[in-house]
Each structure stands twice: as structure tokens, then as C-alpha cells.
Amino acid sequence: MFGTASWKMIRIRGIDLKIHISLLILLAYTTFIAILQLPLAAQSAGVDPYALTLGRLSWGILFSLAILISVALHEFGHALTAQSLGIEVKGITLMMLGGISEMNSIPENRYSEFKLAIIGPVVSLGIAALMYLLNRSAESPDLILFGHWLGYTNLALAIFNLLPAFPLDGGRALRSVLAARVGTLRATRTAVNISRIFAWVLGLFGAFTFNFLLILIAFFIYSAAQAELSMLISRGLLGNIRVGDLGVRLTPVHESQSIEEAASEMMRVKSPVLPVSTSNGSPALIFLDSIKMIPKDSRDRTYIRDVRITASRSVEITELLKDVIPDLATAPLGVLPMMEGSRLIGLLRSSDLAQFIQLKSLEATDSGKRAA
Ligand SMILES: [Zn+2]
Numbered sequence: 001m002f003g004t005a006s007w008k009m010i011r012i013r014g015i016d017l018k019i020h021i022s023l024l025i026l027l028a029y030t031t032f033i034a035i036l037q038l039p040l041a042a043q044s045a046g047v048d049p050y051a052l053t054l055g056r057l058s059w060g061i062l063f064s065l066a067i068l069i070s071v072a073l074h075e076f077g078h079a080l081t082a083q084s085l086g087i088e089v090k091g092i093t094l095m096m097l098g099g100i101s102e103m104n105s106i107p108e109n110r111y112s113e114f115k116l117a118i119i120g121p122v123v124s125l126g127i128a129a130l131m132y133l134l135n136r137s138a139e140s141p142d143l144i145l146f147g148h149w150l151g152y153t154n155l156a157l158a159i160f161n162l163l164p165a166f167p168l169d170g171g172r173a174l175r176s177v178l179a180a181r182v183g184t185l186r187a188t189r190t191a192v193n194i195s196r197i198f199a200w201v202l203g204l205f206g207a208f209t210f211n212f213l214l215i216l217i218a219f220f221i222y223s224a225a226q227a228e229l230s231m232l233i234s235r236g237l238l239g240n241i242r243v244g245d246l247g248v249r250l251t252p253v254h255e256s257q258s259i260e261e262a263a264s265e266m267m268r269v270k271s272p273v274l275p276v277s278t279s280n281g282s283p284a285l286i287f288l289d290s291i292k293m294i295p296k297d298s299r300d301r302t303y304i305r306d307v308r309i310t311a312s313r314s315v316e317i318t319e320l321l322k323d324v325i326p327d328l329a330t331a332p333l334g335v336l337p338m339m340e341g342s343r344l345i346g347l348l349r350s351s352d353l354a355q356f357i358q359l360k361s362l363e364a365t366d367s368g369k370r371a372a
Contacts, residue, residue, distance in 0.1 A: 017075075023094045045148035070153070118169065134151075135147030164191070165194060166225035167224040192229045238320070243321055247315070248338075259299040275338070276304055284337070313336060314337040331350070336348045
């Protein structure tokens with residue numbers, strides 16, 4: 001939803017930890033709230049606010065960092081469990097609602113999916129328990145407050161993530177339990193419907209109480225639930241179809257050719273985008289819109305290399321279509337260069353994919369009717 005607005009922080013056991021812009025917004029918010037609510041939190045922890053060593057601002061920053069680390073541990077719980085189940089994890093993006101682990105596949109085994117979902121809240125509960133012990137055993141008012149505050153926050157994090165709504169852990173756990181009875185697709189539909197109801201309730205509550213953060217979370221849950229369903233349906237429909245079966249084969253233009261030549265090639269093959277081969281070997285693309293920006297009378301003196309766009313990723317014709325959907329969805333203008341080995345041979349376009357999925361779903365409903 002927010003594209004790729006995230007920054008890489010560290011790498012642990014081959015897993016990149018990235019921070020998403022939405023989390024930075026949340027951290028700024030929690031720092032602010034922590035500063036405001038410090039006396040209240042101290043009071044509820046049974047600590048005299050004037051006995052604290054750290055000042056308000058330090059508490060705000062410390063508390064926000066502690067939340068960041070808590071969320072990271074929660075996410076690493078998911079990622080390391082996934083690794084132990086034999087699922088490759090490329091990275092973790094910490095977001096407002098916990099995180100998103102980039103995994104190459106979803107566990108097929110229902111018990112595995114349940115385990116994978118539930119481990120996050122278990123980690124958060126574990127931190128809450130540790131903080132409870134700290135709170136009970138510490139002498140210093142600062143440590144007592146820290147244990148109390150972070151303990152309750154992790155408890156809240158665990159409970160929130162256990163809500164049965166996508167993309168929260170509770171939603172995934174619910175899906176895996178339902179899937180054991182009615183199959184993955186029906187289970188996902190049900191779980192998504194429950195998520196939508198949750199999103200509406202949360203959003204309306206947020207609107208009535210003027211809680212901007214709740215409205216944002218509701219919106220996030222709603223769209224993530226929708227995306228989960230479309231992704232699953234698409235994956236199911238695409239089966240074992242490969243990139244080469246849907247990609248269009250187009251002879252690439254070279255970046256040293258003129259814009260004029262690119263324009264006439266576009267006309268010839270009737271495609272508003274062309275694959276571009278470059279001198280350094282990395283595949284690129286040229287779009288009709290970039291050509292339009294060059295005045296007509298200078299198109300023979302301007303070169304493709306001046307306006308081409310380097311592709312973030314290319315697809316290989318042997319790759320499974322369902323595995324490249326996320327990359328295709330986030331690619332500039334929904335197009336990726338298609339390779340055969342090291343040779344650039346064409347394009348994979350999201351518009352073709354969308355059309356193809358619609359045709360496949362038509363086929364699926366037809367055969368469903370016949371079977372009924
Ligand atoms: Zn989680």
C-alpha cells in the first residue's frame with residue numbers, strides 16, 4: 001500500500017531488518033504520547049514521578065526505542081520459525097501493525113501456519129512476563145516504571161495481534177484453523193469477511209472518538225485483508241503457469257538508438273513500452289510517456305539512454321507466475337523485463353496478468369457450475 005518506503009537497518013541470520021515509514025510515524029506519535037503520559041504511567045506503576053532519574057524527553061525516546069525492539073523481536077519470532085519450517089525469509093519490514101516478513105512461500109501444512117502465526121504474540125507475551133518480573137524485583141523507580149510500562153505495552157501488542165483480522169497474526173491463525181475444515185480458499189474468504197467487519201467497527205469507533213490512529217489502522221486492515229484474498233485467488237488460478245507462457249516477446253531496442261527509432265518501433269509492435277538492452281548489460285525499459293516529453297523535432301538527436309528506466313528486477317521465463325505477482329505489482333507502471341538466461345527477450349505486463357486472471361476465473365466458475 002505504501003510501496004517501498006522503507007530503510008534497511010541490520011542483517012541477522014541472512015534476514016534484512018527494514019523499517020517502514022509508517023512505523024516512524026508511529027514512533028514519533030508514541031514518543032509524543034509517552035512524554036505527555038509519563039506522570040500518568042508513573043502513577044499507575046506506583047512510582048513517584050519526581051523520583052525518576054530520567055527526564056520526560058529521555059523517557060519518550062527510550063520508550064519508543066523499547067517498543068521498536070519489542071516489535072522487532074516479535075517479528076524475528078515469525079521469521080526464525082519460518083526458517084525452521086524450511087521457508088526462505090528474505091527480510092522483515094517493521095510497520096505500524098507489527099511487521100511483514102517477506103517469505104517465498106506460505107506453509108502448506110495447516111499446523112505450520114498456525115505455529116508461524118501464533119509465535120509472534122507468544123514472543124510479545126514472553127517480553128511482557130519478563131517486564132513483569134523486572135517490575136516486581138527492581139528497586140529503582142525508573143526500572144519499576146520501565147517494567148510496568150513496557151510490560152503492559154507488550155501485553156497490549158500481543159492481544160491486539162491476536163484479534164482475528166488480517167493481516168494480524170490472529171487472522172492467520174483463524175484462517176489456518178478454518179482451513180483444516182473448509183479448505184484454504186473458503187477459510188480465507190471467511191477470515192477476510194471477519195477482518196472487514198473489524199475494520200469497519202474500528203474505523204467508526206475511531207471516527208466517533210476522533211482517534212486518527214484507529215482510523216488509519218482500520219484502513220490498513222481493510223486493504224490488507226482485500227489484498228490477501230486477491231493474492232490467494234490469483235495464486236490458486238495461476239497454478240503452475242510460467243512467466244514465459246504469458247510474457248510478450250519483443251525485440252529489445254538498444255540504449256544507443258535515438259528516441260525517434262524507439263517511437264517507430266513502438267508503433268510497429270503496438271506496445272507503449274519496450275525492453276531496452278544497455279551497454280552495462282542490466283535490462284531497462286522505455287515508456288511512451290517518456291518519449292512524449294521530448295519535443296518532436298529533437299527526437300532524432302535524443303537517445304534512449306537519456307530517458308530509459310532501469311528495471312528494479314527482471315523475470316526469468318522459467319519462473320512461476322504466482323511467485324512474481326508481488327514484484328510485478330510494485331514495478332514502475334507494472335512492467336518487468338523478461339529474460340531467457342542472460343538474454344533480454346521481452347516484457348511481462350501486469351495488465352496482461354490481470355486480464356489473464358479474469359479469464360481464468362471465468363473458466364473456474366464455469367467448471368464449478370458444471371460440477372454442481
Ligand atoms: Zn506477528
